[in-house]
Amino acid sequence: MPYVNIKITKEGATAEQKKRLIQETTRMLQDILGKNPQTTVVVIEEVDTDNWGIAGETITERRKREKK
Amino acid sequence: MPYVNIKITKEGATAEQKKRLIQETTRMLQDILGKNPQTTVVVIEEVDTDNWGIAGETITERRKREKK
Amino acid sequence: MPYVNIKITKEGATAEQKKRLIQETTRMLQDILGKNPQTTVVVIEEVDTDNWGIAGETITERRKREKK
Amino acid sequence: MPYVNIKITKEGATAEQKKRLIQETTRMLQDILGKNPQTTVVVIEEVDTDNWGIAGETITERRKREKK
Amino acid sequence: MPYVNIKITKEGATAEQKKRLIQETTRMLQDILGKNPQTTVVVIEEVDTDNWGIAGETITERRKREKK
Amino acid sequence: MPYVNIKITKEGATAEQKKRLIQETTRMLQDILGKNPQTTVVVIEEVDTDNWGIAGETITERRKREKK
Numbered sequence: 001m002p003y004v005n006i007k008i009t010k011e012g013a014t015a016e017q018k019k020r021l022i023q024e025t026t027r028m029l030q031d032i033l034g035k036n037p038q039t040t041v042v043v044i045e046e047v048d049t050d051n052w053g054i055a056g057e058t059i060t061e062r063r064k065r066e067k068k
Numbered sequence: 069m070p071y072v073n074i075k076i077t078k079e080g081a082t083a084e085q086k087k088r089l090i091q092e093t094t095r096m097l098q099d100i101l102g103k104n105p106q107t108t109v110v111v112i113e114e115v116d117t118d119n120w121g122i123a124g125e126t127i128t129e130r131r132k133r134e135k136k
Numbered sequence: 137m138p139y140v141n142i143k144i145t146k147e148g149a150t151a152e153q154k155k156r157l158i159q160e161t162t163r164m165l166q167d168i169l170g171k172n173p174q175t176t177v178v179v180i181e182e183v184d185t186d187n188w189g190i191a192g193e194t195i196t197e198r199r200k201r202e203k204k
Numbered sequence: 205m206p207y208v209n210i211k212i213t214k215e216g217a218t219a220e221q222k223k224r225l226i227q228e229t230t231r232m233l234q235d236i237l238g239k240n241p242q243t244t245v246v247v248i249e250e251v252d253t254d255n256w257g258i259a260g261e262t263i264t265e266r267r268k269r270e271k272k
Numbered sequence: 273m274p275y276v277n278i279k280i281t282k283e284g285a286t287a288e289q290k291k292r293l294i295q296e297t298t299r300m301l302q303d304i305l306g307k308n309p310q311t312t313v314v315v316i317e318e319v320d321t322d323n324w325g326i327a328g329e330t331i332t333e334r335r336k337r338e339k340k
Numbered sequence: 341m342p343y344v345n346i347k348i349t350k351e352g353a354t355a356e357q358k359k360r361l362i363q364e365t366t367r368m369l370q371d372i373l374g375k376n377p378q379t380t381v382v383v384i385e386e387v388d389t390d391n392w393g394i395a396g397e398t399i400t401e402r403r404k405r406e407k408k
Binding site: 020021024029035039052054 | 278289292307311331
């Protein structure tokens with residue numbers, strides 16, 4: 001019955017990678033907590049780098065700094 | 069004062085349908101819990117079928133299987 | 137497949153009322169969007185009145201004002 | 205360590221405004237609660253006006269009424 | 273930078289199990305997406321079985337049925 | 341109309357501090373984006389340190405290390 005929400009920045013995750021995230025999250029909840037995979041829901045949200053902040057700066061700014 | 073977040077897959081819900089979801093959710097909270105509709109907030113999020121998983125598979129995969 | 141999160145203040149909603157919220161939300165999504173009730177998940181969160189604010193004041197303060 | 209999720213309607217917030225939201229939220233949590241800014245995460249979500257309801261009507265409808 | 277929110281019913285998950293969920297989620301995001309574990313945040317929420325519904329019934333009801 | 345969800349670890353935030361978080365968040369959204377404070381909702385969630393992870397460890401573990 002678990003519900004898992006994964007938020008990541010929108011930086012090119014592929015359909016294949018998202019499929020794996022869903023598979024592995026579902027398996028992990030079965031392995032660790034014995035949760036029924038049939039009712040495990042995983043929702044991935046991809047967020048624009050302008051809309052994500054850490055340490056008071058946006059990811060857009062951080063990526064620029066990192067490239068320098 | 070309630071806050072309701074409805075997440076559905078992005079599969080063509082119309083503006084009219086979303087309007088009805090908002091109306092009925094607001095009324096339901098007034099009917100069952102006596103909540104003031106003036107401050108009831110409803111937010112609908114539509115999620116790409118690649119980003120939604122149940123039972124360890126994405127909705128994209130599930131829809132393909134269903135069509136077969 | 138929908139996932140619905142209902143946040144309300146913790147002010148005495150009964151198990152019976154929460155049961156009705158879950159039933160009606162699930163039915164509403166079937167009626168309006170044709171969603172399969174078998175995989176509709178509803179999670180209710182009850183939040184302390186000190187932790188909920190509207191219009192810049194907590195619900196604790198608002199309830200006090202209303203009683204006067 | 206805080207995580208802050210700010211949901212607003214998609215009505216033209218600029219990258220500059222979102223940067224300020226992230227800066228000020230991070231600083232506020234440091235000022236009021238002494239939280240370490242290095243691990244404060246802020247995620248802004250912009251929601252279509254058709255998908256946001258208050259008082260049982262969508263923001264799309266409300267904006268139309270306000271213009272009249 | 274990912275943020276992961278895992279919601280489960282409050283049915284006795286131990287501190288040890290929650291520790292493993294956090295470790296494995298963090299590792300999974302590094303393995304699949306190359307995300308930096310230093311800024312990966314995982315928040316687990318345990319929800320009362322009266323407050324969680326699937327298929328229109330609460331988990332409290334479902335558990336009772338299952339025991340019969 | 342904004343909705344803001346602030347998640348922090350449950351480590352003794354006072355009612356007074358939470359009141360200030362609500363006031364300042366509401367004012368910030370008015371200052372930066374011109375949002376109407378009357379319909380700004382802020383919900384604070386306090387999460388057990390066993391249930392919050394960063395960098396693959398729980399806050400409970402991190403606090404122990406910091407004390408050494």
